[in-house]
Amino acid sequence: MSASNERPTGGPAEPKSLPTYVWEPTTDFLAARYGLPREAIVRFDVNTSPLPPDLQDVLAGSFDPVLSEYPPSDYAALVDAAAESYGVAPEELLPTAGADEALDLTARAFLREGSVAVGAVPTYAMYRIVTEQRGATFRAVPRLPAEEGFALDLPRMAEASRRAQLVWLCEPNNPTGSVEPPERIAELLDRLARDAARDGRQAPAAVVDEAYAEFVGRSVLPLRARFARLVVVRTMSKAHALAGARVGFAVARPETLAPIISFRAPASVSTVSAALATASLRRPELAAANVARIAEQRSRLIEELAGVGWLPYPSETNFILFRFGSVEMAAAAGEALLRRGLVPRTFGSDHPLADCLRLTVRSAQENDRPIRAAREIPA
Secondary structure: OOOOOOOOOOOOOOOOOOOOOOOOOHHHHHHHHHOOOOHHHHEEEOOOOOOOOHHHHHHHHHHHOOOOOOOOOOOOOHHHHHHHHOOOOOOHHEEEEHHHHHHHHHHHOOOOOOEEEEEEOOOOOOOHHHHHHOOOEEEEEEOOOOHHOOOOOOHHHHHOOOOOEEEEEEOOOOOOOOOHHHHHHHHHHHHOOOOOOOOOOOEEEEEEEEOOOOHHHOHHHHHHHHOOOOEEEEEEEOOOOHHHHEEEEOOOOOOHHHHHHOOOHHHHHHHHHHHHHHHHHHHHHHHHHHHOOOOOOHHHHHHHHHOOOOOEOOOOOOOOEEEOOOOHHHHHHHHHHHHEEEEEEEEOOOOOOEEEEEEEEOHHHHHHHHHHHHHHHHH
């Protein structure tokens, strides 16, 4: 009897396959694949900080988490520290297990099966994933071309967002590194509000993911006074260098935050993570020093790699997008870096950035290695 792909009738339905985020290969996997010692691998693909924050003097006298108990349900110390740092009211803050949980909870709050969410691409892949996990449609709007700074196409975004329930924005944008002035974000939100009023419907909720906000020194948070359904997402992973702690925040007016809170599992942020994040927020000079170090090394990487023909796009974040002469050249450069234990962010052949590599800015010593390697790799 020949095999059949048909599922027998009468049995239980097969579980629906949901889109998932594909994590980068582990350091151990890459070391084994390329026959290198683990310590030779440097991750230029994950946009994390090269150095952890120096919190020893802060934690020495105050870090005494009770690990046998759950964290306090109100996360009062963490919320107060974040509220002071971001200039918002405590009731406008929801601590989450990293920014990704904030994205997931927001999708759960505003999207249902058959809903529509809109995003400007290329951008962070999680927006599409959490949208489609809700049974909703992700409507992709191409950004303006690289020559125009990968800016938002405001008319097309506004048109695509008519009848949508949610709009995803990333500012600064990952992976392009492009920056949208707050005035343009406000212009888009104004358009959405006007269109909704004209059509007699509610404007879509809008999420602005500000994972890299500390690097540009500005935020759209003040816009929540004008736009009731604005949700701003922040993280401790980038400027604060606490990616391993997994702490983020959803920030919105209380009435907008309420449905998001209803989907959060209790105690999703651990006691240890909350204490680390609180200590870091109480020491803003640590994040500021980290941003300054990264900015200095970012300028160095751009100058050195541009000098050997790698074409950098402008960046104010902790990563740089480099363009090559072709998709094939970018793939060859990526593989050449991997053989040297240097892990870039690559893009699939059908991706709009297929002719690019993205490099995280790391320490001076670590950045020396791609600079040396680039002199041997055709651009």
